[in-house]
Amino acid sequence: QVQLVESGGGSVQPGGSLRLSCTVSTDANNIAVMAWFRQAAGKEREGIAVIVPPSGYTTYADSVKGRFTATQDNAKKALYLQMNSLKPEDTGMYYCAARDVAWTGPSTTPWYDPVRYNKWGQGTQVTVSS
Numbered sequence: 001q002v003q004l005v006e007s008g009g010g011s012v013q014p015g016g017s018l019r020l021s022c023t024v025s026t027d028a029n030n031i032a033v034m035a036w037f038r039q040a041a042g043k044e045r046e047g048i049a050v051i052v053p054p055s056g057y058t059t060y061a062d063s064v065k066g067r068f069t070a071t072q073d074n075a076k077k078a079l080y081l082q083m084n085s086l087k088p089e090d091t092g093m094y095y096c097a098a099r100d101v102a103w104t105g106p107s108t109t110p111w112y113d114p115v116r117y118n119k120w121g122q123g124t125q126v127t128v129s130s
Contacts, residue, residue, distance in 0.1 A: 002026045002119045004096045009124030016086050016128070022079040022096030022121060028053035028072070032099045035117060036070060036081045038126070040092035047112025049081060061112060064090075086128045093123040 003025040012018055024031065035050040048061045049070040058070050069082040079096055097117035099105075106115045 002030065002098055002100055004098060004119055004121035006094065006096050006121040006124040009094060009126045011127040011129065012086055013130050014087055014128055017082070017084045018086065018126060020081040020083065020094055020096075020124060020126075022081075024077045024079065024098065027077070028074040030101055032101045032103075033111070033116070034072070034079050034096065034098045035111060036068075036079075037095045037097055037112075037114065038090075038092040039095070039123075040089075043092075045095070045114050047110075047114070050111040051079065059111065083126070086126075088128050088130075091126060091128050094126050095123045096121040 005023045006020060008020040031053050033052050036048050037045050038048055039045040048064045049068060051058045051070045051072055053072055056072060067085045071080045098119040099117050103118045105118055109116055
């Protein structure tokens with residue numbers, strides 16, 4: 001049973017940085033794809049970065065491109081999100097998500113569609129405010 005646990009959220013001023021971590025309770029071979037999502041109050045969950053564990057391939061939403069970097073450490077079974085040049089609009093709950101290799105759920109929707117993922121962490125709050 002894959003479990004995800006996020007950490008590293010907090011409060012920061014605009015222009016600041018935070019690094020989120022997501023620990024995964026299984027080997028990278030059992031994960032087809034992982035992603036970071038965020039959800040601001042009153043808004044839908046937004047996919048911001050995806051990473052494919054075997055290759056490390058990543059892509060980003062336009063809203064964070066050039067500011068956020070997703071990386072993986074297979075030895076530590078961890079996923080990271082380095083967030084730089086943070087803006088007030090980056091405020092929200094940040095979630096780590098994963099899709100099991102064996103899961104047969106939706107697979108043809110875009111990577112930023114939450115229905116592609118069957119495992120979710122509990123979330124970690126990021127607040128950007130002066």
